Amino acid sequence: MITVTAMKWAPPFAAGQVRDHRVRWILNEVDWPYEIRLVDAPTMKSSGYYGELQPFGQLPVLQEDGRPPIFESGAIVLDVAMRAGRCIGAEGTPERAAALQWVIAGLNSVEPTLFNVAEVEYFMDDDEARNARRPLVVQQAKERLAMLEDARAGRDWFVGDGFTVADLMLASILKTADRLKLLDELPTLADWHRAILARPAHVKAEQDQKAEIARHTPTDMRYDAVAQEAAP
Ligand SMILES: N[C@@H](CCC(=O)N[C@@H](CS)C(=O)NCC(=O)O)C(=O)O
Missing domain, CATH: 1.20.1050.10 (Glutathione S-transferase Yfyf (Class Pi); Chain A, domain 2)
Structure with missing residues (x-):
């Protein structure tokens, strides 16, 4: 199964634009099933996350059984399209x-x-x-x-x-x-x-992201916990 990290909450100007929407979009285009793993700020800034999934403590990351995780939305979109052989032209052309x-x-x-x-x-x-x-x-x-x-x-x-x-x-x-x-x-x-x-693949990607964000509040991101950790 494929899992994609996404934010529990984002400010209104970013809802629908957080970069995991690109990953959801290409996965919807090629019709590959996936699950979303919602993360908060302390999780993204934890050593387990930046040490193993995304070296900059950001999202999205695509995790898949039997493969190393992959980060950078552009790289993920290209990787999925190339492996699916869809939306990217034939190899060598x-x-x-x-x-x-x-x-x-x-x-x-x-x-x-x-x-x-x-x-x-x-x-x-x-x-x-x-x-x-x-x-x-x-x-x-x-x-x-x-x-x-x-x-x-x-x-x-x-x-x-x-x-x-x-x-x-x-x-x-x-x-x-x-x-x-x-x-x-x-x-x-x-x-x-x-x-x-x-x-439709984009409409679903955007709607799903917005719905998850709407279900959460800034408190769910636990920014305070990150600030406390960073304090001298
Ligand atoms: N170049 C990266 C940028 C990743 C990025 O900036 N992600 C934002 C969400 S759109 C993020 O994780 N922000 C939280 C943070 O930087 O702490 C990509 O395209 O994947």
């Missing part, structure tokens, strides 16, 4: 290379620009510093998204004639852009995004 390329491009060239904006909007307390940084990071993110849309060139899929992990990863990453209103000036990219997210 240009489609496989292009699918890998777009997954890495999403994680390495698109997502960081969106995080810069997210940091400004969600995590900076100093209003003056926030207002000073905002124009630059918003402009950089918008430029990168416009280039992404140019590269898609009106096609329904980033690779070949059907859905691949390239579409999955880019659509997953663009959830942050959508939430930050960065797709408003790119209506055709926004249309593509909506169409990819309407896939």
